Amino acid sequence: MRFSTPRRWTRPSKAVLAAALCLGGGLSAATTLPDPGDPHLTVIPRTAEEAARIAAVLAPVTDFSAPEPFEARPAGAATVRARRDAEAFSQPSANLEAGRAADFTLGRGLFRKLWVSSPSSTLASDGLGPLYNARACRSCHVKDGRGHAPDGPGDSAVSMVLRVSVPSDEVPTDIPDWIATAPDPVYGAQLQDFATPGHAAEFRLGVRYEEIAVALSGGETASLRKPSYDVESPGYGPLAPGAMLSPRVAPQMIGLGLLEAIPAADILAHEDPEDADGDGISGRAAIVRSVAFDRSVLGRFGWKAGVPTVSEQTAFAFAGDMGISSPLHPAIWGDCTANQMACRGAPGGAGDARGFEIDRPALDVVTFYSRNLAVPARRGEGEPEVLHGKRVFHETGCAACHVPKFVTARLADRPAQSFQLIWPYSDLLLHDMGDGLADNRPEGRATGREWRTAPLWGIGLTERVSGNGSYLHDGRARSILEAILWHGGEAAAPRDRVISMPPPDRAALIRFLESL
Numbered sequence: 001m002r003f004s005t006p007r008r009w010t011r012p013s014k015a016v017l018a019a020a021l022c023l024g025g026g027l028s029a030a031t032t033l034p035d036p037g038d039p040h041l042t043v044i045p046r047t048a049e050e051a052a053r054i055a056a057v058l059a060p061v062t063d064f065s066a067p068e069p070f071e072a073r074p075a076g077a078a079t080v081r082a083r084r085d086a087e088a089f090s091q092p093s094a095n096l097e098a099g100r101a102a103d104f105t106l107g108r109g110l111f112r113k114l115w116v117s118s119p120s121s122t123l124a125s126d127g128l129g130p131l132y133n134a135r136a137c138r139s140c141h142v143k144d145g146r147g148h149a150p151d152g153p154g155d156s157a158v159s160m161v162l163r164v165s166v167p168s169d170e171v172p173t174d175i176p177d178w179i180a181t182a183p184d185p186v187y188g189a190q191l192q193d194f195a196t197p198g199h200a201a202e203f204r205l206g207v208r209y210e211e212i213a214v215a216l217s218g219g220e221t222a223s224l225r226k227p228s229y230d231v232e233s234p235g236y237g238p239l240a241p242g243a244m245l246s247p248r249v250a251p252q253m254i255g256l257g258l259l260e261a262i263p264a265a266d267i268l269a270h271e272d273p274e275d276a277d278g279d280g281i282s283g284r285a286a287i288v289r290s291v292a293f294d295r296s297v298l299g300r301f302g303w304k305a306g307v308p309t310v311s312e313q314t315a316f317a318f319a320g321d322m323g324i325s326s327p328l329h330p331a332i333w334g335d336c337t338a339n340q341m342a343c344r345g346a347p348g349g350a351g352d353a354r355g356f357e358i359d360r361p362a363l364d365v366v367t368f369y370s371r372n373l374a375v376p377a378r379r380g381e382g383e384p385e386v387l388h389g390k391r392v393f394h395e396t397g398c399a400a401c402h403v404p405k406f407v408t409a410r411l412a413d414r415p416a417q418s419f420q421l422i423w424p425y426s427d428l429l430l431h432d433m434g435d436g437l438a439d440n441r442p443e444g445r446a447t448g449r450e451w452r453t454a455p456l457w458g459i460g461l462t463e464r465v466s467g468n469g470s471y472l473h474d475g476r477a478r479s480i481l482e483a484i485l486w487h488g489g490e491a492a493a494p495r496d497r498v499i500s501m502p503p504p505d506r507a508a509l510i511r512f513l514e515s516l
Helices: 014-023 048-057 101-112 256-260 264-268 310-322 360-371 384-396 459-466 480-485 489-500 503-514
Strands: 160-167 204-215 221-232 244-249 287-290 295-298 430-432 450-452
Touching: 101 360, 221 244, 221 480, 256 310, 256 360, 264 295, 310 360, 384 489, 384 503, 430 489, 459 503, 480 489, 480 503
Parallel strands: none
Antiparallel strands: 160 244, 204 221, 287 295, 430 450
8 A cells, every 4th residue: 555655755965964963953954854953942952061961861771780871761851750649650850840830720720620511601611522532631531541442342431532534635834754644524623422411422332352472582482462443423424434543542641841952963863864874773754744833843752753843742632632722723613524513503613702711821721731741760670670671671672763852951941841861761752663564544755554652751650640550552462562572573572582581581671671
């Protein structure tokens, strides 16, 4: 199928990348890729001395006999003490600027608020739908953590959405490698499984699982859960011919502001689309169109890095998941298409003093809350088994995509995220993960086999926060080991090393990941 094979672009020289990294800026406009820059940041350029210090701090680890300096604080000064309850991901950044605690609290209230349909006497909370996936942000991001996949027929799918698109001929001319798709002409870009009174929900998600046994070294075995999804009870007729579906669970919310503050040049420096170094890893940047800045920029958020900033991700979720208008997505009907006239004709909550169903001040405080959800401190980073597992992690090749650390930009207006040594364990790039994880639905520059490297910080607290193990883009993996075993494509060689390594090494690797 023509959408499964990406076209290639010319990689900038290492000299260009090094210069960009030193200055803290974007790529030269002379490259074939549009300058992704950092329009969302007010950056104070790095000096040559700072660039040299950063290069030394970010050098690959060679000594595994003890933790690295500052490794216990994965979010730098923003790191908080690791709680031992379900609120571990719901704490504000430890270095939150003075006077902003009230904004964080207000943002948390809006994040947790249940929205209602219009018209309503509760004017500050109306505007839901008419078609929607959830009534509150927290309904999907349970305790600010991950959503989960349905366990089977009858289980709730409220923290999972189903994206949909169809082939298209419209390609933006300023973004190379863009794969042309469009929303379904009737159902839009996302299927909504709830509706306000008087409207029909778009579908019900059906899921079935097949257990697949995997033999491991040392006589151990694992079982993988292979999902099959069905669009049941379509409310508006069949999907368009060629419709491509992609199930997505809600990701965890911690550390988003820090990921947003990594200079684009530092992320691009890890690209190797032609695998020039021959290590089998060829990460590519997701370049996307920013609604807020009306230009092409680096994508960082979402399972395929399709959104560039926390603010745009927040507005996108309000529109797509709840049908709530905002300054960035002003349509009051959310994802309803022109072929859903009853939905488009329903009353909305905009037009009062707010202007939009969620106005700019409210959107800004929800963004502030999302940007400042803190990363908990490491646990047991100095234990011998954890240190051994860290060595296994690096020697197995995991760090080629799960890049351990970055230094954020020095920012004039965001002190909580400014100039922090952080340990997200992600390069934020797109990688081919093989047939097993392919959704066969392209998104922008991402092919149907590519996914953004998921940050690993906090992964060991997932079950404590969410109440279950649910990993990967569709939550199919019930454990960290299962998630590793689903890796393919560029990650096939590291996965095979995990399968064949001595059981004590494999156990140490899992213990290291649980400490993150």
